[in-house]
Amino acid sequence: xxxxxxxxxxxxxxxxxxRYVMLKLTNPNGALPEMRPGQFAQLRVDGSSTTFLRRPxxxxxxxxxxxxxxxxxxxVGDGTxxxxxxxxxxxxxxxxxLGNGFDLEAHPATxxxxxxxxxxxxxxxxxxxxxxxxxxxxxxxxxLIGARTKGDLLQLELFAQYGDVYVTTEDGSAGEKxxxxxxxxxxxxxxxxxxxxxxxxxxxxxxxxxxxxxxxxCAVSLENKMACGVGACLCCVEDTQEGHVCxxxxxxxxxxxxxxxxxxx
Amino acid sequence: xSDLTTHxxxxxxxxxxxxxxxxxxxxxxxxxxxxxxxxxxxxxxxTTLHPRQGxxxxxxxxTAQGMLNCVGLQNKGVEHFCxxxxxxxxxxxxxxxxxxxxxxxxxxxxxxxxxxxxxxxxAIELNxxxxxxxxxxxxxxxxxxGAATVVKAVRAAYDKTLIVKLSPNVTNIVDIARSxxxxxxxxxxxxxxxxxMAVDAEKRKKLLSIGTGGLSGPxxxxxxxxxxxxxxHAVGIPVIGLGGISNATDAIEFLLCGATAIEIGTANFxxxxxxxxxxxGIDAYLNRHGYDSVKDIIGALEE
Numbered sequence: 305x306x307x308x309x310x311x312x313x314x315x316x317x318x319x320x321x322x323r324y325v326m327l328k329l330t331n332p333n334g335a336l337p338e339m340r341p342g343q344f345a346q347l348r349v350d351g352s353s354t355t356f357l358r359r360p361x362x363x364x365x366x367x368x369x370x371x372x373x374x375x376x377x378x379x380v381g382d383g384t385x386x387x388x389x390x391x392x393x394x395x396x397x398x399x400x401x402l403g404n405g406f407d408l409e410a411h412p413a414t415x416x417x418x419x420x421x422x423x424x425x426x427x428x429x430x431x432x433x434x435x436x437x438x439x440x441x442x443x444x445x446x447x448l449i450g451a452r453t454k455g456d457l458l459q460l461e462l463f464a465q466y467g468d469v470y471v472t473t474e475d476g477s478a479g480e481k482x483x484x485x486x487x488x489x490x491x492x493x494x495x496x497x498x499x500x501x502x503x504x505x506x507x508x509x510x511x512x513x514x515x516x517x518x519x520x521x522c523a524v525s526l527e528n529k530m531a532c533g534v535g536a537c538l539c540c541v542e543d544t545q546e547g548h549v550c551x552x553x554x555x556x557x558x559x560x561x562x563x564x565x566x567x568x569x
Numbered sequence: 570x571s572d573l574t575t576h577x578x579x580x581x582x583x584x585x586x587x588x589x590x591x592x593x594x595x596x597x598x599x600x601x602x603x604x605x606x607x608x609x610x611x612x613x614x615x616t617t618l619h620p621r622q623g624x625x626x627x628x629x630x631x632t633a634q635g636m637l638n639c640v641g642l643q644n645k646g647v648e649h650f651c652x653x654x655x656x657x658x659x660x661x662x663x664x665x666x667x668x669x670x671x672x673x674x675x676x677x678x679x680x681x682x683x684x685x686x687x688x689x690x691x692a693i694e695l696n697x698x699x700x701x702x703x704x705x706x707x708x709x710x711x712x713x714x715g716a717a718t719v720v721k722a723v724r725a726a727y728d729k730t731l732i733v734k735l736s737p738n739v740t741n742i743v744d745i746a747r748s749x750x751x752x753x754x755x756x757x758x759x760x761x762x763x764x765x766m767a768v769d770a771e772k773r774k775k776l777l778s779i780g781t782g783g784l785s786g787p788x789x790x791x792x793x794x795x796x797x798x799x800x801x802h803a804v805g806i807p808v809i810g811l812g813g814i815s816n817a818t819d820a821i822e823f824l825l826c827g828a829t830a831i832e833i834g835t836a837n838f839x840x841x842x843x844x845x846x847x848x849x850g851i852d853a854y855l856n857r858h859g860y861d862s863v864k865d866i867i868g869a870l871e872e
Contacts, residue, residue, distance in 0.1 A: 306601050307602065307841075308601070309840070309841060309842055348839070353633060354631075354633050355631065356632065356633065356634060356635060356786060356839075357631055357636060357838060357839065358839065528627075529627055529629050529630075530629075531629050531636060531638070531835075532592070532594075532837065532838045532841075533838070534598045534599070534841065535594060535598050536591075536593055536594035536598050536599070536837070536838075537591060537629075537640070538591070538614075538623065538628070538640045538643050539628045539638055539640060540628075540629070541623070541626050541628065547622055548622055548626075548643055553598075
């Protein structure tokens with residue numbers, strides 16, 4: 305897929321919570337390029353005295369009709385705080401689409417078996433576009449969204465448009481109390497065709513263990529620290545069965561069997 | 570349009586803008602962003618005689634106006650380069666230069682000899698300055714004798730343009746530059762990264778897997794400019810300047826300080842199209858100041 309450097313225009317800024325911002329952007333100079341669920345963009349940060357590099361942010365949603373792409377950003381450091389200051393009408397320079405994305409062909413759903421999309425914290429972001437794309441292909445996924453507390457649950461009403469939504473919070477303030485892997489939905493693994501997962505590494509490893517013990521195919525989206533975003537600098541490498549590979553260009557989505565995670569049940 | 574043609578030894582380039590090793594992949598990664606025929610040359614990722622896995626993750630830490638890396642020369646070795654990568658890049662519309670590294674003079678020479686056979690590669694850049702590899706790399710680049718030993722060994726095995734990349738992590742870079750000139754180098758490029766360190770105060774931990782890494786980006790530019798100025802006034806061979814170049818003005822500063830060509834490194838990560846923009850910006854500067862040729866501004870700093 306051809307990569308582009310684009311000056312996108314902010315059409316709307318949604319602040320669902322003090323630590324998150326959702327940016328809706330459009331391309332004022334033409335149609336946005338095709339993007340696959342699980343791919344990401346490198347967002348340029350202007351005006352930060354400490355952040356130097358672009359921020360890699362996953363594609364949260366793409367609306368072809370409106371010519372919009374959305375990014376859900378958690379404010380973690382100064383770079384993301386600068387992004388959170390953007391206002392409607394501002395311009396944001398982005399490089400996209402980057403990375404491989406989720407494979408939508410590998411494990412087809414059936415009437416009995418549907419995909420399980422698991423998102424933890426801001427890791428729920430790519431699951432929205434993935435779920436939407438699956439729904440357009442006639443597949444209704446299960447969404448399992450985990451967060452620390454109720455306020456960290458994002459975009460639940462949007463997820464509900466494309467699939468069945470299940471929730472856990474660590475403090476029990478919404479959904480079932482505990483981690484995603486403790487949700488009662490997972491008691492019957494026979495209902496799933498595959499698992500796609502994005503979130504904190506310990507959560508993804510727990511989900512990978514569940515997938516292995518249930519003999520389910522599972523793909524996870526990694527977020528190793530990146531510099532170039534295009535496979536040139538070899539900074540973001542993950543140790544895989546094929547040695548060190550770039551998360552930015554060979555990933556960020558990997559089938560768990562490619563990784564060297566110790567996830568044997 | 571001014572004359573931007575640049576010569577480094579027998580290497581002829583359409584302009585003085587090159588991309589630095591390890592920041593531009595094998596060029597193909599940037600073809601969506603850059604018309605490679607508008608860039609003088611690209612220096613591809615450090616290549617060694619044998620495959621190297623590089624250092625463990627994490628390999629990168631951001632700093633104010635820069636970054637540290639400790640990649641550690643990850644590459645699949647020179648045989649893989651010749652059989653799998655060279656066929657895909659040999660017809661790129663720019664000069665492709667291979668960065669060569671090693672852990673002994675014999676390693677360097679054998680790797681260079683293998684690349685000498687590749688028809689469309691007209692130069693190598695010898696890396697005697699990688700700060701991220703225990704044996705070799707910088708070990709040779711920090712003494713005039715060590716540098717000369719490697720350059721002599723490679724010179725005997727390599728008959729095309731030989732560029733030697735120098736480390737700034739030395740007491741006197743001029744002594745090293747003179748030594749590699751005497752040993753037969755056709756040009757020197759400087760500076761490689763400055764050795765540094767980054768820590769996480771909250772977690773009380775080092776941020777890089779091996780503790781230290783090489784610092785690059787705009788924060789190193791004044792150091793690089795000073796060293797390019799000193800070296801270009803001390804040697805007779807061309808100097809290629811690099812270190813924090815982020816725009817055409819930065820590049821012109823290096824040319825004025827005596828560099829014949831420049832390399833763009835870390836800035837490729839911030840703007841993947843920057844190399845072409847810098848070449849266009851140099852042309853605009855020459856036109857604006859009424860110079861016919863880029864050669865007119867090399868070392869043209871008024872005292």
